[in-house]
Amino acid sequence: MRKLYPFHLIEAKWQKTWLDRGAFRASDPGEPGAEKPKYYILDMFPYPSGAGLHVGHPLGYTATDMLARYRRMRGFNVLHPMGWDAFGLPAEQHAIDTGTHPAQTTLKNINTFRRQIQMLGFSYDWNREVDTTDPQYYRWTQWIFLQLFKKGLAYEAEVPVWWCDGCMAVLANEEVRADGTCERKGHPNVYRRPLRQWILKITAYAERLLQDLELTQWPEAIKEQQRNWIGRSEGATVEFRIQNSELRIEVFTTRPDTLFGATYMVLAPEHPLVDQLTTAAQRKTVDAYRTASARKSELERTDLAKEKTGVFTGATAINPVNDEKIPVWVADYVMMGYGTGAIMAVPAHDARDLEFARKFNLPVRLVVQPPEGGDSEGFTGDGTAINSGPLDGLPTPKAKKKITAWLADRGLGKAAVQFKLRDWLFSRQRYWGEPIPIVHCKKCGTVPLPESELPLRLPEMKDYTPAGNAEPPLAKAIDWVNVKCPACGGPATRETNTMPQWAGSCWYYLRFIDPKNDSVFVAKPKEKYWMPVDLYVGGAEHAVLHLLYSRFWHKVLFDLGHVSTLEPFLKLVNQGMILGEDGQKMSKARGNVINPDDVVRGYGADAFRLYEMFLGPLQATKPWSTQGVEGTYRFLGRVWKLFVDEKSFEEFEQAATDGDAGNAFRQIKISGSIVERQAAGDELRLLHKTIRKVTLDLESMSFNTAISEMMIFVNEASKWESRPRLVLEGFLKLLSPFAPHLAEELWQRLNAGRSSLLCSESWPAYDESLLIETEIEYVVQINGKVRARILLPADIGQAELEKAALASEKIQRLLEGRSPKKVIVVPKRLVNIVA
RNA sequence: GCCGAUGUGGCGGAACGGUAUACGCUACGGACUUAAAAUCCGUUGGAGGGAAACCUCCAUGUGGGUUCGACUCCCACCAUCGGCACCA
Structure with missing residues (x-):
């Protein structure tokens, strides 16, 4: 199929350029750039599953990327990181089935996810990537656990716990569905059995977890869910x-x-x-x-x-x-x-x-x-x-x-x-999780591992199956289990339970601030500079558990003086779900899953990004439509046509089929209709109207209407026979957060030889005075019904407006000589005659 | 049962209490083409009237209310979705 514009060349080119030039590196305190106001914009990091990305994942990521790019252009020092919540059952299940080490599976999946995320042109600072299964990361998860333990917030108890026959593992209360099946896999046989468990005393923070919801700017619905959960x-x-x-x-x-x-x-x-x-x-x-x-x-x-x-x-x-x-x-x-x-x-x-x-x-x-x-x-x-x-x-x-x-x-x-809130059952009888850094000694009891011995790495194993008698798989790693007691030096054994998947995600937002520090989990000056997270975007399925758990850890860290804010996430937004084209939840079984790779191959990343946001309000659940993607793709094609000389583009296409795409691509010229001249009043008005709408819509995260306004601009500007360069340049800045590759390409071509990146330009300001229309179409209503429209000067006085409205031929006819009881005049809009 | 969200064209959706249906998709008609695709131009809420420019009426889940004026505010109800569920 003929491409409307060579997005494949453009997107690869700019992704490489941005990366090479470090365009999205966040500046830490002390570095140039850190004098700017900071903005920390965070996505809920994904679990890298074997299935790869589906179109639902990038919905939130696209929104945050647009905002991150916008904030940068507004002069903010933006922290926008990505990482992997990579511990979890599927990789372990795979290991049990095939003998492949979960770390290998995880690495492979991460590589797929990273490639897919990068192909969408997201402006993450990849120097800050974290992986919860990396010992250099989980070292600090273990360290935080030790702080909880030392504070008396982690304890062992013999408690009846939910045991799932299917998973061969204990589940937390929260992982058991109301119908008695397990949340993970829907296994039916979940029942209680007593077992020694690690438990975190989250109930000690119940009151504060409830009260401090007031400090956040979260959707009321989510706060309410947390309040109900805390009960x-x-x-x-x-x-x-x-x-x-x-x-x-x-x-x-x-x-x-x-x-x-x-x-x-x-x-x-x-x-x-x-x-x-x-x-x-x-x-x-x-x-x-x-x-x-x-x-x-x-x-x-x-x-x-x-x-x-x-x-x-x-x-x-x-x-x-x-x-x-x-x-x-x-x-x-x-x-x-x-x-x-x-x-x-x-x-x-x-x-x-x-x-x-x-x-x-x-x-x-x-x-x-x-x-x-x-x-x-x-x-x-x-x-x-x-x-x-x-x-x-x-x-x-x-x-x-x-x-x-x-x-x-x-x-x-x-x-x-x-409180309804119960303490948090924190141990799992699994292999692929953070080992709990505790040693059991007959003489000394439960002894924390010295911090200097962290990370406590997972032992290599050949057999990942649980023993089935509720003994975790780690119990089989005899060499690893048997240790000297750190306190008395006598014989002792390691804790063989591991942490739940929630652990790593409880504090990852802090590690992004200082991901490579090996002396402390986050350096204080950096933490003080970057925290709190200004905007956190993710799925509503984490409304209670993840958000409650990380708030709990954060408060403990606050009490211990390690972090400076009471709450981790200032503002929270939940993106909606994307359903399949049939309006059903996307699932392999239904065969309605859309793969982003296919979409990007066919229409490009920019069209994909634009479509995801054009679909409707971010928070709403809405069905995917591949025809809809074609709509945004066509829009980008029209943008291309607005800027590019058609003849040279056709020559490029010809050359590309002959196999000389690279050189011909460089020969594509800017359209001759783009000229260096003063913009006319209506041209400027259109530009500034667009700037205004796009700016306000980005502030309120109304991406769909911002895009629609840019479409209006392009529809109008396409009619212009000659196009003032500065007006088009202004438009490119607006387009930049949305369709960054195409905008960057046109920016470069518009001013040949320019080396500055569009994504680091400053956001255009709009001038209200340019928005003023000289003439307005006023609506004349009788009893609230629109009966006539009259074109009048915008600066007409109220009395004159009323007079003009009453004088209009049609109104005269409809009134049939009745005299109006009352006339309401709304300046710049309408006249309502009550008769 | 309780809590929360949402109901607007054929579809996704717009609309500070002030021109409902922006923008996009679909469909239809036209241009280009040997032809098709792509692209471009036009029409597209419903009903009725007119040769036509146009005109009239009806529509934002349902029923009330407030208001000069309601998709928007208030009350009641219905439907759909999400969460919680014997929490004393």
Whole structure:
């Protein structure tokens, strides 16, 4: 197929030139260029999968590249790096299947990704590339782990963890889907089993992770998701005595004001007190129930459609507010993992308790009067306390306060805050992850590796299969496992768990600042200069986990004095998804995957970039259309035609088919229609209108409308018989962030011999005074409906405008002599006649 | 169930409370061509009227409201998508 312009030659040429000339190197403090204001613009770095890039990946990368190029032209010192989040299961799975070392697979995949990303002309500073699997990188991941450990934020515990039969590995809570399958591969058999695990105390930061969301400029939706995940609730803990026993049951409730309505209690099946409370008569029933629920998958336990189950323990508790005797039940609708694992049940004002009470015929006592009358039973909102002794008549918030104070005075309870957020299960029984730098010694216990021994490298292995008894593969590397205890020198063993994939991505944005430093993970002056990340762009699928984990690490590093900002990412934008042409999610199975290589081969990187952004708002999910790419490609073809002498281009094409492309390419001439002359008023107005729109749209990340405005410019300018050089030059600057290769090529040709790069030119300013039109088409409405359009001078006075509108022939006819009740005049726009 | 987002032509989408449908795609017509492709020019929300320039009415998920004027603001509802889900 004939190419509209020789993008293949142009793109290769400029990619090489930019790289050779270090056009996108960010200047560190002390270097020339660092006196400029800094701007740190970051993409979520990819996991380099074997499948290579698909068109969804570059969506965010294209947006950030356009902004990075724009910021540079605006005089910023821009840090725009790229790297690889390269630990992960697929490479390890591949190793198990084929014996290929995961590092080899990873290297190969990284090379593919890098090539594909580079062919799109992104302005990354490749000197700063990082790879989380590089020992020089994970050395510092391990170092940060040691800081967490020393601060008491990393601990070991024997905990029931999610075990996936398919992955032969433990999963984090967050990796188990609600339907009980694993998030990674969709394996069905995920169940709990107790195992020794490393856990990070993220809950210690729950409050700050919640509060400091206020410091960020993130989409409200993402903040809300994090808030929900952290799940802070205020309430009280209350202690219930057990009749004829010294035992106490502590519950957490957000509604202490309903204490008078508590008609029974429920313990989670795993609650430690169940054994001691259960009476001899009930023991058999209770034990059977507990065994049954232990076998249940979370899916079965949390299935809302399912009927509530439970059994009576035989024990009786005493309600501290009225000494009433209430039965204690065991039921699996109460979770051991939240609050105290025990509740007071107030069936009148809690849907779950009500359902349970109805099923087991437990009493329901109304203690809250809804504000607007209505059904009291099942009412869960705020109202007025009734049947509650001293609380009667108090509105819910006051009743909560009063009863909480009352309980606190008597030592029966106190105000409390609970979070849904759980501690972070940090170990994995896998090979391809960062080794946890810990040694287990019989004498000294858990001993951190001295920092001088980092990185603790992964041992070479032949067999990557997990032992299957939950022993990680590293346990098989006997020589590696057996070490001397760093503390006492006695025999000891290394930790064989590795870190989860999240670890490396928790802090990579800091390493980009100082990627080659081998004495510290990031030098303080550099960190202070570059942080925070000004703009972070990535997929919404990381709304909670990655963003929460890295915020957590960042805060720990802040507390230890290693970083200077409370939050890592100032502004966050989530790019949408690109669907296949059929409107379905792209997947191999559906066969609707678009490969960027094919698109670039057919239309060039510039058309690809432009199309990705022209498709619609960055945040939206939208379907791919190859015909749409042709649209932006044609646009670039028109730009080429605007600048280039057609005859010499045809000669080039002829020569290219004869095999002398290189020389003929150089012979392509600039169009004779481009002349050195003063621009006329309407030419200047068009240029400045375009500058204005493109500038404002880049600021608001409205790439699609910026591109549409440039299309309007080209459509107009193509009609000009002679084209003032300066106007076209101004346009090239605007085009530069969007279609950088073509713009750079035309820039060079427009001023033959010029050696400066367009991408380091300064962004053009627009002059408002040039935008003023002399004449405006005013709209005349009658009762809000457009009835006429009249052309009038732009500087017409309001009174004159009104007069002209009323005088217009058509309006006169439509008014039929009625006199207007009111006339609204909007300067420069319209006149609305109310008749 | 709860939280969040989104509903505008055949399609992707534009529109500070002020000319709805910019820009692009598709489709159709024309030019160029032996022909096709590519390219260029024109038409393209719907309905009706007119020989024509044009004119009239209806349309931004549905129903109300505020306003001289609503895609935009308010209330209720419907649909689709995403997230969470017995969190006491």
